[in-house]
Each structure stands twice: as C-alpha cells, then as structure tokens.
Amino acid sequence: MSAIAWIAVGSLAAWGWLLLGQGFFWRTDQRLPRREAPASWPDVAVVVPARDEAEVLPLSLPSLLAQDYPGRAEIVLVDDGSTDGTGELARALSARHGGLPLRVVSPGEPEPGWTGKLWALRHGIALARERAPEYLLLTDADIAHSPDSLRELVSAARTGGLDLVSQMARLRVASGWERLVVPAFVYFFSQLYPFRWVNRPAARTAAAAGGCVLLRTETAERARVPESIRQAVIDDVSLARAVQRSGGRIWLGLADRVDSVRPYPRLADLWRMVSRSAYAQLLHSPFLLAGTVVGLAVIYLAPPVALCVGVFGHDTVAGWAGGLAWAVMTATYLPMLRYYRQPLLLAPVLPFTALLYLLMTVDSAVQHYRGRGAAWKGRTYARPEAAPDR
Structure with a gap:
C-alpha cells in the first residue's frame, strides 16, 4: 500500500477507538443527574x-x-x-x-x-x-x-x-x-x-x-x-x-x-480565547506539542486528503479508508451540532476547524517562547501552570 493509504488506515483505526473506547465522548446526554429537593435548603x-x-x-x-x-x-x-x-x-x-x-x-x-x-x-x-x-x-x-x-x-x-x-x-x-x-x-x-x-x-x-x-x-x-x-x-x-x-x-x-x-x-476573538491556554494544556512541552500536531493531522486532516487521493489518484485503499474515517468523524460531531442547534451540514467541515485549532495551538507555543505567555484582560502569565503544593 502507499504511504497515504497506511496513514488513512491508521486514521480509520483511531476513529474506531474514539467512537467506542473514549468514553462515548461524542454523546451529549450528560446533563444534571437525578435530583430531589432537599428537606432543608443550604446557604x-x-x-x-x-x-x-x-x-x-x-x-x-x-x-x-x-x-x-x-x-x-x-x-x-x-x-x-x-x-x-x-x-x-x-x-x-x-x-x-x-x-x-x-x-x-x-x-x-x-x-x-x-x-x-x-x-x-x-x-x-x-x-x-x-x-x-x-x-x-x-x-x-x-x-x-x-x-x-x-x-x-x-x-x-x-x-x-x-x-x-x-x-x-x-x-x-x-x-x-x-x-x-x-x-x-x-x-x-x-x-x-x-x-x-x-x-x-x-x-x-x-x-x-x-x-x-x-x-x-x-x-x-x-x-x-x-x-x-x-x-x-x-x-x-x-x-x-x-x-x-x-x-x-x-x-x-x-x-x-x-x-x-x-x-x-x-476569528481573532476566538483565536485569542483558544491560544491563550492551549500550550499550557500541553504542559509547555515541545514533545507534547509535536505529538498533538501529528495526532491532529493524522486523525482530522488525513481522511479528506486520503479520500481525494483515492478519487483522483486511483488509490483504492486510501480512498476507502479515508472516506470511512471522515464518515465516522462526521457522525460523531452531529450530536454536538444538534445540542447547539446548528446546521448539520457543518459536520463534514470539522477537518477545516481542526486545522484552525492546530494553528491556534502552534501559535500558543510561539507566544510562550516569545515571552508573552498566556495573555488575558491586560495581564500576561509567562508560565501558566499549577503552583506546587507547599
């Protein structure tokens, strides 16, 4: 198989795991649990x-x-x-x-x-x-x-x-x-x-x-x-x-x-919201950043690329694997769009949105190494991390 076919198969396997093995993260049914009025209401x-x-x-x-x-x-x-x-x-x-x-x-x-x-x-x-x-x-x-x-x-x-x-x-x-x-x-x-x-x-x-x-x-x-x-x-x-x-x-x-x-x-407003803490989420680790970039590329960006290669480059395995991975990705995004009452036609566009998040994460790392850290409301935190216990 071609290299893109192997990547597409890997992406499809990853989506199989995400669909069934990652806590059914894509479902939106976790709402306030069963509750009864208490006998006395606390302050x-x-x-x-x-x-x-x-x-x-x-x-x-x-x-x-x-x-x-x-x-x-x-x-x-x-x-x-x-x-x-x-x-x-x-x-x-x-x-x-x-x-x-x-x-x-x-x-x-x-x-x-x-x-x-x-x-x-x-x-x-x-x-x-x-x-x-x-x-x-x-x-x-x-x-x-x-x-x-x-x-x-x-x-x-x-x-x-x-x-x-x-x-x-x-x-x-x-x-x-x-x-x-x-x-x-x-x-x-x-x-x-x-x-x-x-x-x-x-x-x-x-x-x-x-x-x-x-x-x-x-x-x-x-x-x-x-x-x-x-x-x-x-x-x-x-x-x-x-x-x-x-x-x-x-x-x-x-x-x-x-x-x-x-x-x-x-977009600039949303970019600041995400990038201000994205690299902190990765513990300011270049290795975690590299892994995140590769992971996002393989899981979210490879499927549509592989499908296009399959259709226009006559790579059957890449096309089928990429198409199926994209289909699973799209299906898992539908419940969140329903929760937000948004058009379901936005679901196939998730790879593009993932690309934006990838770029926001990289920008977060760049700002960190420029000494700007996490900036919010006129304050900048050079090393946004939890303080050690005393």
Missing part, C-alpha cells in the same frame, strides 16, 4: 470574579439576582481592577433589579505567583466564608443562569452526594465564525475529558467547566482551593483535580439552564 454564596465586564454584566448579573432559591443566598462580585466601571455598574444593576443581596469588593492587584481570576476568587471565597455557606457557586461574569439554575445545582449535589457539580455553559453561536469554531471547542474538550469518565464514582479523569461550578465549602477547605492552584491558567481542570485528590466526588455535564453571553464575532 449558598455566589462568587463572581469580574474584570472589565461592563459589556456583558447587564446580560448576566440580573439572572443571578433573580435566582428563585428557597434558601439563603448572596452574591459576592469581585471587581478585579476593572477600568470600565464594572463595580459601579454591578451596584446599579442590583439597585435596579433587586433580588439576591449583592456585595461588590476589590482585592487589589494579584500577589506574585497568582493568576488574576484565582486571586479574585481567593478574595471572594474568603469573604463568603465569613457567613459559613455550605456551598459556593463559582460563576464567571459572562454567564447567565435561568431562574432555577441554583436550585437545580444544589438539588443535584445533595441528591448525588457530590462535592463539585459543574456545567459546561452553552456558548454563544451567532456569528459565522462562532458557528464554525464554538461547537468544536466543546467537542474537543469532551474528547480530552470524556464526561462519562469524569462522572464515574472512582474516576481518574478530572475536569470542570469554570463558568459554572457549585463547590461544597468544606471540600474547598480540604482541597486548599484556590491556594493549591494559585498559578493555574486552566483553573477549572486544576480545580477539579484538586477536589478529586482530596477525596471529593465531582460531576461534569452540558448545561440546559446556563449560557455564556460573551460574543466572539471575529
């Missing part, structure tokens, strides 16, 4: 780190203020050095909409060794603990919740004996680039961290979605969160690992009641 503190979020806060904060929660709950919004009036706007929205009580605080600039978001969470969690809530809801400033979101999260945690319940917020898909890139972002994430594997009682795989995390306060103290992960740029996965190491039970799934309202209208 909850909602902690919202916010830095220059005036654009999205009017769309997200009112949804938190309007939570229909039977127990006692409050919101602590941590204004992390904003220059756009985020704190003042939050107070104005609270006065206008009422609802849950809101405290707006500012932690000052991060101390050395802390990433900005985790520094803000540290300050917010410390203030929240003063009133001894049983749970902390850690949610980003661009996340909008349906009125029953908090109630359903607490019910799921209590019913399942879960220490951490996290939902992958449904990201915005309005522009053409968002439709092309965003569903694939969640698809690739679930391929790396299959939700079924995360949710098994004796799971070794740990992950969370940082936009919506309900965390038992006692567990946070036992896991030394956020101090134990104070340098993490990929803070959600680091948080889940810290909770799991401390003996906590975690759960992760797709959201029905939680949505991101942050727009990413241009």
